[in-house]
Every structure is written in C-alpha cells, then in structure tokens.
Amino acid sequence: MTTTHPQTLDTLPRVALVATGGTIAGTLIEGSETWAYESAQRSGESLVMNIPGLLRRAQWHFEQPYSIGSQNLELTHMLQLRAALIRLLRSPNVDAILVTHGTDTMEDMLYFLYLTLPAPLLTKPLVFTGAMLPSDADNADGPVNLSGALDFAVQCLPCDQPVYEAPFGLCMQGLFTAAQCVEKQSTAGLDAFDGPYSMLSDSNWFSSLNTLSPPADLGVPGQFSNLFGTDTLAHPLFEAMEVPIVFCVPGNGPLRQLNDLLNRKPASVVVAAPGHGNIPEFCVPVLRRLLLNGVSVVRASRVAAGGVEQGGEFNALDDFREGTLPAGTVGVYSESGSLSLSKCVVYERLRVLTRSLIGL
Template structure:
C-alpha cells in the first residue's frame, strides 16, 4: 500500500512539475470559418462562428502537450463583419493579459476575410513584445479534411516558442509564418490562402517545430506611437478603388459625408486619372488627407513619380495595400494631421 501511495504521489508531483514548465497560452476567439458549421461534411456552405472556443480546443489532438491552454470568446462573427470596435476590444484585452501576466503567449482565431487587417492593426497597437499569433481556416470545422485544427495547433506551437518573442504580430496558415504587416489573402478558396507578396514567409512550422528564416524589421510593438488606450472609435477613413474611366463620384461623396481621410486604390504606381486627380486636390484643399495606394498587391507606390505628390498634397502608402493603408491612416490621425508626419509613419510602419 505504501509503495502504491508513493507511486501515485511521485506521479502527481511529476505531472505538476511538467505542467509548470509548459508556457501558458491564451486563445482569444473571434469567430470565422475555423468555428464554422456546415449542413454536411461534403458541402462548402456553412455558418461562421457557430462553435465556441472550448469546442475548437477540444478538436485539436495533442494541443495540451504544447502549452497550458485557456480560451476566451471575444466575439463570434464571420470576419466580413469584423469591426473597429472588436479591434479595440482585442487590443485592450491583449495588453491587459500581458500587463497582468495572465499568459506567455496569445493566439487569436479569426476569419480569413479580414484577418490581414486585424493582424496589421494589432501589430501597430499592442504594446508588448510578447507573442501574438493569428490563424483561421478555409474549411469549416465540420468539413472533410478541415484545416482549422492543424492551423490552431501550429499557432499554439508558434506562440509557445522562443522564436515568436520580439517578432511582432504573426500570422500562421498552412504551415507558413508571416509577419502581420506583410500577410495578404490571395485566394478565395484554397487552403494556402495567404502569401506575403513583397517579402515571402518569414518561417515555417512542420510537425510542430518552428523554423524562422528572418525577423521582421518594420514593426511597432512596445515602441508604438499609437496609444489607443481609452478610445472607443477611430477616425473614419474610406477606400476608393480606381479603374479605367473611373468617375470622381466616390471621392466627392465621401468628402461631402465628412470622412476624416481617404485612401485611393490607384492604378499601377497608385496613379489617378484626371477626374479623380481634381477630386483629390479638392479633398486635400478641404483638409482631408489622401493616401495614394495601389490596387496591385505587390510593389511600392513611390513619391514624386508620375504623380507630383508635393503639388497635389497627397501621401504615398509605400508598399501597404489599400486596406492596410486605411488602418495606418486611421491610427495616424489619432496622433497628428501633419502631412509630413503622416508620410513618415508610412515609411516607418
């Protein structure tokens, strides 16, 4: 009896010591396809955000061997309904988690429609250099060969690794690791849905092992100038995409509606046709900052090329796609309306 007691005592102590060595990972769930349910396993139609976080965690074999897992439901929406309000809530919760030492790493489950935007927003506003990793899936949890469990396993492995520290906000998908700034969704249906057109992946996860190829340079984290503590909203910024013979209707309407800034998804090197150049000039004259981005998702929009930005009064997005340029302009406008300072943000972040 004494030997049996000693055996169980030592086993409990060993398990306790093992558990203490595992990192603590907090999973913040927002909904999306990864939490989706369909009518049958062979149909693509599904309802986003139908499963709670506890069910997502339970569906991943071996995840408890990577870390001590806990979960919270921040929202439960398809990411087409992601909002600034949810972004602010996420940012506040992540900063709170690290301030109070509640976890060693944070994983966010998120729909893919706007995942690249949330990743960039958090990369500019989270005030800690500890791991923040986003992931999701292209197939709902009820589908044949659902990709969500593997992506979530990899995201936890990354957040639990020493390589994730000081790397900024990361996005992991289909075994590739991307900087939150650089990740772009480039497929509507394929499981390899994300790429980073200007830089490529910065690492890979295979069999739960993290290998980093490079470290992101353009990141903010604890040194971010964008302190949104106490804010419940951000300045409204609109995006206008251009095309052949595009009229200035959208720009004029947004200015009339009182938006605080405009990003143009221009042609080629962010170019504007004559009608929209005139509309942009009028917007700038009325005090509305305008950022020239491009509808092309790789390459840079350069200063003083085909467009005389000094004369027109515009800002260039550098290599940010329009939806990410919008985020930086919204955050920039919480700090300044000075055109030179706003332009500097685009070259820094």
C-alpha cells in the same frame, strides 16, 4: 546519458486561447445542396477538445471576447481584442497567447494590433491562426493549424536564450508570417496566406525574417499605441474617422465619387489608381479642393503588388506634401508605399487621428 522527465501539469506551458469566431469555428449547413457553412459556431474550448491530445499539451486559459464571421469585423471589435491581449500580455500567469480569427480580415486586425499594441509588452509569443475550411468539413485545416500554432509558440518560449524575440503574427499550414506582413493572397485554397515574407514556423523565425527583409515602410511596433488607453473599448473620434477608397476604373465614376466626398469631408481618401498610382488628370482639380478642405489624399494602386512610391509621371499634388504648407491648413498628400489597400486604410485612420488629437 541524459534522462528526460515527463512534464507534469505544473510544468506545462500556460497558454491563453482567445477565440473570436471565424471559419475555424464554423460548421457546415446540414442539408444544403451546395458547399455552405456558418462561421463562428464553436467556442475555442470546443476546438481544443476536438483535437486528440491537444488539451494535455498546455495549461489552458480560454477567452471569447466575441464570436463573429470576420467579414463583420468592426472597429469596436478591434479595440476589444486589443484590450484583452494587453491584459494577457501583462499577466504573469500566461506564457503564450494563441488567437483564432477569421481569415477575411486577418490582415486588417493584425496590422492594427501591430501598430497599436505597446511594443514593450510583446515579450511572449502572440500567435494568430485560422482556417480556410469549417471545422466539420472533410480535410478541415483548423485542427492542424491550431496544433501547429501551439507547437510554434512553445518552441519560441524564451527559456535560457540570451537574446529573445517573441513572435507576433500568423501561423497557418506550417508557415509563420510576421503581423505587419500578413496579406491574404487568394480567396480560396489552404495556402491563401503563403506570401513572400512567410517562413517556416520554427524557433529560427527571427533570423529568417531578417533574411527576407520586409519593406521598411510598414511602420514600427506600437507606433500608434499612445492613441488609446490600455483598456479602451470604444473611441468615438477613432470610429468617426472615414477613410474611403475610390477606384479609378473607366466607367466607375471616380470624379463623381470624389465630388460627393467634398460634401462629406472624410478624414482622408485613398485613390486606387491604375498602374503605379497614375491618377487620371480629370480627378486632379477635385483632389486639390479636397486637400484645401483638410482632407488628406493617399495615392495608391489598384494593382495588388508592387506598391506606389514617390515619383513616376504623377506629380500634380506634390505641393501638398507634409511640410510644404502650414500645419493644419490643408490635408496631406502622400503615397501608399508598400502598403496594401487594406493596410493603407488602417494606417491612414490612425495617422489622421493622431493629427486630430495633437491639433495639426
């Protein structure tokens, strides 16, 4: 017969909660005749205190590096959160990290961190969560998501497992999505992040992820971690990198927009073209001029799913692919692969920064 002993304060998992605002910390606007709320009105500590019994399930450490609606996310916020997470990942006094974040730019933040957090530090659960409804709404989903994120993180603590993979990604509505695969699928609904690479949030998550086989071109953990110091809070060159998206829509003036970019010379331009990235023929001459002026070009699609691979009917810029011309003389032409437009911009910003720093 096995006897179980109740956990004491000293044996509870040591969990850091990093709160950044978002809808999960939002409150309804009193007296509004429509369904309206303000994001980022509550602290992370108040969110935990408001969930019965949650405070007693861990030894909590609370941090709030900033508090915003995530539509207001800036590059400085991304660097600030990265530095805080690196410090907590290194801390011997933290077993797991939870992060509350707004859903609007959850994808941008997680993909940035996936590419820039040093991979050797990802040895403890790092679990993001959020909400689609503010904290005081009827049927608010934040309490369930935060409680579920804690359950998942604690399940995945290494204990005596011979092979341990620490989860890093998003836990909402009982599902876990690895950081590199997170995409907001809908503007509304509690299942807004249920995607093709979401799985049950339990200790078998890593086996489930391998079964789902995410695309290989999402990059590798820490791919660009050496671009920043571990405590970098600002990087002028990174913040100056401009990566605009030009949508090829009839009547939207993509040619005019591309000509305007010739004057600004951004680091890179993402062309969101119809179908399988079928760039209109009249855009090709100005894209060649941009490439000759050192502006990289990424061929992407305005279609949400499917991605853009090399091939198909568009090959007009193939002679600008990396390796075909002397390094540094021109911009680089490429396809977005399986990256969403949001991920494509994050990846391009980091890639062109790398090229700039090593003098390519």
